[in-house]
Amino acid sequence: MSRPPIEIETAPNPTATVIVMHGLGADGNDFVPIAGELDLSVVGPVRFVFPNAPVMPVTINGGYQMPAWYDIVVPDLEAEEDEAGLRRSQATVEAVIAGEKARGIAADRIVVAGFSQGCAMALMTGLRHTERLAGIVGLSGYLPIAATTAAERHAANHETPVFLAHGRQDPVVPYAAAVRTREALGALGYAVEWHEYTMAHSVCMEEVADLNRFLLRVLG
Template identity: 50%
Template structure:
């Protein structure tokens, strides 16, 4: 069963899709407001797809049930992510990518984006793509499995450019984990555009502007 999604199209018959995964405890509405701030008038019509993660208990939050792409079992970034949950979420993301292909938007015109937990799923999905996506956007996040996971990437996956951004004062995912993840991707052969900002676990106006510049090269280059 496909995940429920919020959708927003910037024009008729969109030829491109941005599939955007929210963070822990949020939902598909979380990044809707970013669309008018991000989109530029000369871009082709885009379909933004914001799926709602399943509701599940989250160990680190006392077992409270909330929308989450996977369970978080502790503070150690090497082992904190629930591997089975990541596998399920990657499959659910791939199902949405396949739906877009059925709607006329192939992988080569689909950008996969995510914030925090959603960014972790974005990177985990990207590593496994045998048919490269147009790009990966990883915001305030980390790569589950780190360097070992990056080294196991599909050979074709490195064709996907990566926009990776992080807050210097992030108390949820400290910046060193984001930076180490970006470096692991670079060492595995990915072209990574790394950005750091004076912010916490959030997004900021300069980040949106920089992401817009990066997307402009993908969409109009």
């Protein structure tokens, strides 16, 4: 990561952690306001961790340098993927999870979440993690290197609840890509909670409310 993660604790001595990866061109600050809209008080103290992606040239944007978890080469996100970049960022997210464990948060009290590129990283990392996590959240994103998931997923997270949400008018990550992700995970036996909304590539308050309920369930 180019910069250390942003951290917010709802109260001292957190007993659970929600790790949230931002999208392309944003940074860890992007989802701080969303965390402020969540009410997880009945869960107890929660630490939100917002990692910052490294700054790198992004091919589809003319090589312009920006925060990115991996390169995007062509508009069809699933057609030509930056597997090396994806795996580097997977290792980065794993290091953030390890850091939370080292601070006393058990794996089954950790949720990995993300938006757009961050969603790809949450799904890629969460399904492969070697200890059971509390939940995996994917917002407005898709499953990267999907063909490798069946072979590389870890049995520890086969029963981990997955929250997927997407806008039907999304021009960045097409709705169809999200549906393919839902279907792929369902075919592998994952318990997917699916939500769709009348919105583009963004977050809406109905989605935040649905996410709040999901987090209360998996961390409660």
